[in-house]
Amino acid sequence: MNTEFMSKAFEIAQKSGSDIPVGAVIVKNNKILAQFHNEKEKRNDATAHAEILAIKEASKNLEEWRLCGCDMYVTLEPCPMCAWAILQSRIDNLYFGAYDNVYGAFSVLPELWTIANSKINVKGGIMESECKKLLDEYFEKMR
């Protein structure tokens, strides 16, 4: 785990504009392969979460859907869609910032991980207070 990459994901999340501020970075051999923020509103696409966009871009760059040897850093705990995409793409390590106690696949859907029977390593709560504050400020402004 390298906090420098979570800082990068945080920096990207800050550029989300009218979208919920979430940033994701995919790293292989200490090099960034893909970096995206959430673009659901911008692209008018319910699947355009930061994690999905980053997986697509990393696969494109590697010309390979198997992202073995890759790590993902994302500022918010992934939803079930993104969690399953991460598992299917065979990412080695997942590091996330803020927890999501409503839709977070780790917090509220532990069964998802049992089914997947994956060896992925997951660690949450990295730069948690900064990531949470960014989201809280967004939702406060939206009210």
Next chain:
Amino acid sequence: MNTEFMSKAFEIAQKSGSDIPVGAVIVKNNKILAQFHNEKEKRNDATAHAEILAIKEASKNLEEWRLCGCDMYVTLEPCPMCAWAILQSRIDNLYFGAYDNVYGAFSVLPELWTIANSKINVKGGIMESECKKLLDEYFEKMR
């Protein structure tokens, strides 16, 4: 529910080439908005399931990520990634063909639907034997 659209999804699934044969169609007001088969291998993208591709295309066509008033017909029970994408895109009705007792989000992850707190209507087992046969033949050939 209109079996004509499931027949269309089945027809598309048959064109999946080296990918696992799954076809999806999104319909609004009796008109097809999007139709795709699974293209994971073809596109080298773990997220390129038929359902995700169809959601992206339908949203593009409607210039709207909210697919209210739309129905999806898909030949295989969606995985957790696709199931959450379907829920997030606010599709009204989901009709699927074959059940997936290993990764099917309805069969093995009922908790996913509780969390989503959605009003979606789901019906499986439509043209079940044809859809299952197509998948069985594919996996037999792959062995």
